[in-house]
Amino acid sequence: MSSAEKFYKENIENNKEQSNLLSTKVNLIGWSRLAVVVLCLIFDYILYKQNKLILAMISTTIFVVLFLFLIIYHNNIFERKKRFDILAKINEKGIKRLNGEFKEFEDDGTEYLDNGHSFINDLDIFGKNSVFQYINSTVTKGGREALVKLLKREKTLDKNEIMHNQKSIKELGLKAKWRQQIILEGTLEKSNDIDIKSLIQWSKKNSDSSSSPLRIAIAFTFMLVTAVFIYMCSMGLMPVSVLLLDLMVNYCVVKMLSKAMKEEFKLFDTIKRHVSVYSKILALIEDEDFESSYLAKLKAKLKDNNLSCKDEMKRLSAILDWMGNSAYNAYYLLLNVFLFSDVFLIKKLEKWRDKNGDRLEEWLEVMHEIDSLCSVANLSFDNEEWIYPTIINENELSVVSVGHPLIGKRAVKNTFALKGDQKVSLITGSNMSGKSTFLRTLGVNLFFAYIGAPVCAKEFSCGIMNIYTCMRTKDNLEESISSFYAEILRIKILIEACKKGERVFFLLDEIFKGTNSKDRHTGATVLIKQLIKYGGVGLVSTHDLELCSLEQENKHIINYNFREFYEDNKIKFDYILRRGKSETQNAIHLMKLAGIEII
The missing domain is CATH 1.10.287 (Helix Hairpins)
Incomplete structure (x- = not known):
């Protein structure tokens, strides 16, 4: 265990x-x-x-x-x-x-699937049985968005940033109980993204300080009149009906004095519970000790010599706790007509905004960033045998006993390298032998390496490259694009990236399968030579065994293969990667197993 x-x-x-x-x-x-x-x-x-x-x-x-x-x-x-x-x-x-x-988890991020992205669809980053579905434990909308941006690699991390992320994720992985406390607080009350954005917009507004003293003076005046009326009624010097009329006037005055804050009051009434939750999450972050420099840097944004995010957010939460909707809350209505609570709450909110308004967005960004990193830290905690990869300067990849992270214990581990003069590996093998899975195994682990996460391997070293894939091309009837032409368009994007000088790592699965064998061979040969010419590094899986002769012609190409074997007239696979080209075929045998008569 x-x-x-x-x-x-x-x-x-x-x-x-x-x-x-x-x-x-x-x-x-x-x-x-x-x-x-x-x-x-x-x-x-x-x-x-x-x-x-x-x-x-x-x-x-x-x-x-x-x-x-x-x-x-x-x-x-x-x-x-x-x-x-x-x-x-x-x-x-x-x-x-x-x-x-994990495929049972409700949130799979399907809405982020993108056929135009260079790799997320092919590597199962989002959608059913995806990386996102596997690791996501964010409890804030902003944290979820931060995780999505990280998984999309919208920001390419350099070597130092990857190292900082590795240390942060490793440290967070060890803080399992603390991470669960954050999830607990966030689960008690889910956040509403549009309201949080509105809160940030409110925090950046300038307070109308000129009218505030006048509002307070008017409120005190009417409160004093009400106090006098209450005394007179208690002494029998004035009928109660006059006091009731006074309270009705008070209600109207309160509404007039707080009219300018009507929309803000609606906002605060909606999000006050969320602010309370965020206050608790930020307090957990501020109170925690971090050793990694990146986490310590994030925490430092929450506190300086004169100001504590924990204290200020707690104060904001306490102010909002006094708020209620007078249309539905009789107690709050009484507070308003007797004590003009709305007026004084406005004053307190404006005072809080003057002091903290410029910091609120940064505080929330810190919470969102740590929320997203805590999700990635699930990989670290759940898979103690995984290792953190070594990032090198060369466009190379070297792995020992690498397995697909989403397959888990069932994954067959393989050893592989593209380094030195080797730039392109041709992967051959019969149907269902494991070629596509191996390409995704390398792709997902390489992707994990680039976000600072651990990888499913005993050893793993790689240079920082942009991942491009062409594995699951689909036709598009609306744009009259066939699957073959869709494949051509993705390859064009890959070639252009190489020509622009990008450091590219590509994964091409059964390229040009939508055309005849002669065209497929010619097109693949031209493509592979172009990719090598422009500095691309990667793998190409193919059934075209004639392509394997390129290894003798070009020192930059190396052949690997997967094989099948038979037991009791049943086809079986060991999913072990071997050097050289494939020597076996199984299409006819598979047809027989499926019950198709071979004439």
Whole structure:
């Protein structure tokens, strides 16, 4: 049992045990509340019968206080139980990742599939059974977007940045409990992206400080008048109807004074719970100690000598907790008409914005970045046998015992290298022997190396290159593009990238399969020579065994192959990569196994 599996199973057991204990308490408190109500009715009835009304009122008050205490205690216990239930589910998700059951996860990032991207569709970065579905545990929309940008390689990291990411991901991988606390806080209340953007826009606005003192003065004046009216009513010097009229006037005045903040109030009422969650996540980040320089640099943005993000976000959350919708909240309505709460909340919010408005976006960006890196850290924690690759300056690739990360324990490991004079490897083999899977194995691991993640190998060294693939070309009926022409267009993009001087690593699977064998051979020969000429490095899988003769003609080309074998008239594969060209074929045998009569 791996340490990750042991960790997840122990946490599942402990969290479920704690949840069950709290379930017992929840039920007990529920019955206690009912008992308090019944006892209150019994005592009140007895005291009423004995004409002890004052004692009845005292008794009722005591029972009401006790009932309210039980409600608060019940809610706290229920909240704790909810947290243990979520933690159990987080660890269960970890077990599913280990068992290769991640394809059950709901969020697979299908919306980010892009036929025009240089590799994400072919390497299963997004969609069903994808890298994104495997690693994603982000709990903020901004964190999810940051992870998507990382997986798309929208920003190409240099050697130093990759090294910083490696150290950060390795450190975060070791902080499994801390990462789960972030997931827990974020899972309790999912964020709304458009509202967060609106919050950032609000934070950058300039406060109208000129009108604030006047609003406060008006509020104090009307509060003083209301206090006088309350006193006069209590002394019997004025009818209550006048006080009610005064409160109606107060309501209208409050609405007039807060009219300019109407849209902001709607925003705050929508996102106040999200701000509370973000406040807790940022506090977790600020309170944590980091050794890696990149994480320490991110944390440093949350705190300086005079300001703490944790304290300021907690203060903002506390301000927003006072907010409510007066159309639905009677208590908040009373606060408004008696104490002009909206006016003073506006003042507090403007004061908070003046102090922290310029920093809020940066604070959220730090949270989003760490949220995304925590997802990548799942690879580090779940796969302790994986290694961090060595980044070299040459356009080379050398791997020992490399396996496909998404296949898991079932993956067959192979050793491979393209270095020195070797620039292109021709991969031959019969149908289903493992050629396409091997190309994706190298591609996904190379991609992991470039984002600073560990790779599924014993040894792995590579130069930094841009990945280009041509593996799953499809026709496009709307644009009248056949699959063959779609393949041509992708290869054109690859050639142009090489000509522009990009450091290119390509993966081409069964190129030119949409034309006759002579055209396929001629086209592949021309393409391979062009790729070598312009500095491209990569692999080409093919059924065209005649291409393998290029190894004798060109020192930059090397042949590898996969083979099949037969047992009890059944075809089998070992998926082992071997030097040289393939010498076997299996199309006829596969047709026979499928029940097709061979005449």
